[in-house]
Amino acid sequence: MAATNFVEIDGSYLEGGGQALRNALSLSCILGKPVRVVNIRANRPKPGLSHQHMHGVKLLRDITNADVVGNTMGSTKLEFIPHTIRSGNYRVAVQTAASITLVYQMALPVLLFADGASQVDATGGTNVAFAPQVEYMDEVLLPNLLRFGVSFELKLLQHGFYPRGNGRCILDVEPVHQVKAGQLVKFGQLDKVGGVAFCAGRLPMSIALDMQQTARREIHRLWPNQECNIKPKKLTFDVASDNGAAILVTAHTTTGCILGSGAVGERKMHGHLLGSNAACKLTEYVRKEICVDAHMQDQLIIYMALAEGCSRMLTGQLTKHTRTAIHVAEQITGVKFEVTMENFDKTLVTCVGLGQLNGLL
């Protein structure tokens, strides 16, 4: 039997987190290229695969009927040989608070290249630290992806927080013929500030109000007359049974840019700190007049690499996550990203994508 020709990705490069694995496997499925990822999450306190990554790998294995070696807890090496992408209804049951959105981050680009509509019903964490909150995926990622001709529908049925999880979402994805090049370079002017500040379980409504009011004060300190519609909420028991608190603040510009900034409460819930953290980051983006926020940067790289034509995004300084995503995308797709400093704190990222066609439609 002929030896498999793997593209080898070093998971310890730059950020050294799970995102290199997620991007590598998504691209592997879309391009039909076997990949081997070594040194997985080498820069994390507990290196190797954790629940979220294992569930993500299993989901991509199911979607592409892949041959997989090394998908075990703590594994630092994985070999993945994908076959044809199949549309369908998939279920991911994470028993911990591992992030549902990170599992979706892996599956969404792949399902765009399937032969029909798909659904992924997932349980796990919906609002956890170091991952996009479900609200961010819906209110920030979705409108940014619409610029690339990509859409999805996300239903949040149950919130899930650290440590128990138990959240549940359903993601519906329609396939595309091709991803379009996205243009995210004109900031225009700040139009609206919105968002949500919520708490759940035994936490009092005062925490949600604290987050909302502190965030609003921070926005008004810079722009006293700015409309600022952050909704405070106490979630009802039927949609959130455990204690949890989180905020997402969004800025919408006159040219249609949407930037987001969030914070999730951990053991001690200080509403004013969560509110000011989220709002301060957002005001920094708006003051710089960038079109793509610090977390959206790395999440758009895979779409820029796959798109037909030249995509451009104007953002702040590149994060390590973004530089890692660029490195992985360049290695697997062969496309080249160009990064130019516009100012000392603004960066223009350009990429002529692969123009990957969905051969199954």
Ligand SMILES: Nc1ncnc2c1ncn2[C@@H]1O[C@H](COP(=O)(O)OP(=O)(O)OP(=O)(O)O)[C@@H](O)[C@H]1O
């Ligand atoms: N507050 C946030 N809002 C939106 N997206 C976020 C936020 N925090 C992290 N992310 C995104 O979540 C992803 C995390 O990637 P990372 O490689 O750190 O994950 P991981 O290694 O799987 O997790 P871990 O940090 O547990 O090792 C990145 O795409 C990052 O942009």
